[in-house]
Amino acid sequence: MTQTSEKTQEITAGARQLPWFVRGLRDGIPICMGYFAVSFALGITARGIGMTALQAGLMSAGMVASAGEFAAIGLIASHAGVFEMITTCIVVNMRYFLMSCSLSQKLSPDLPFYHRFLLPYCITDEIFGLSSAVKGYLEPKYTYGMTIVSVAGWTTGTVLGVLLGNIMPGWAVNALSVSLYGMFLAIIIPPARQNRFILGLVVVSMTASGLFSVLPVLREISGGFKVIILTLVIAGAAAVIHPIEESEERREA
Amino acid sequence: MNSNYVYFALLVMCLTVYCIRMLPFLVFRREITSPFIRSFLYYVPYVTLAVMTFPAIVTATDNIWSGLAALIVGLLAAWFKGDLFFVAISCCATVFLTGLIF
Known part of the structure; x- marks a missing residue:
């Protein structure tokens, strides 16, 4: 563990010296903001089919998937059977499979095994993007830091969406809705420049x-x-x- | 809405989504040696994120011109500054400001 962290620190030493977990918490803030807007809309949709705030909150905390959860709400609304639920989930969330394959190659061979059960929970488009952008091996603490902040925003947004419905002003939802795409650009454009x-x-x-x-x-x-x-x-x-x-x-x- | 059904459905779907994400971590425990697969996995994030960003960013807001402006500002901000938070905020501010005009 310390070995891994030293190795990773060494490679990225220079620009930013903050501990990985703190860097994760910091980089989680813009993700959290973007998630809040999206999950608020998700909460409104969940409320529309009669889900409670608790159910919607559990869904968001357990699944952490935007398109996946919209699909899940549709499945629940139509009283889908188990087979349909599983197949739809696989199709809608298959990109996470590719992302996990990709990220599995950024783990140090010395990394303790339990991380292979914790990291999968953290694989979302944004957290995956930032975790892959790290130079060298991934220090999982960075990913966990981002996950804590962003899943908090994701779940809170969903619950508030159910409870408060359409109270959030349209301009705010509008402005926040592009923040995730801005982050994607910040991940792919700098390497493209080089x-x-x-x-x-x-x-x-x-x-x-x-x-x-x-x-x-x-x-x-x-x-x-x-x-x-x-x-x-x-x-x-x-x-x-x-x-x-x-x-x-x-x-x- | 039958709440037992909802909780059951949530359990099934959460487990399914978790397994989709977890299996690759269990399967690929060593570094893959095939240059093709290594290269493929190396390129995956760039392609995936690019595909998800465009054209979705343009249609994300309720005004296509705001979305387009956010895309251009985001590209410029990412090209010249590259800081994650700065780019995200620039895009949000662009949508807010163009929203006042259109």
């Missing part, structure tokens, strides 16, 4: 995603499924065209 291939990858991904949302037939594909298809195809093609070298990966990953 690496031409990643820049190309980002441009191709955004273009393809744009096409998927306007072209007939393709636009019928659900959001979660679109992410899976495009990730498999584009990241797969990128891996064939431009396999990374060990040094490159450790420096930038």
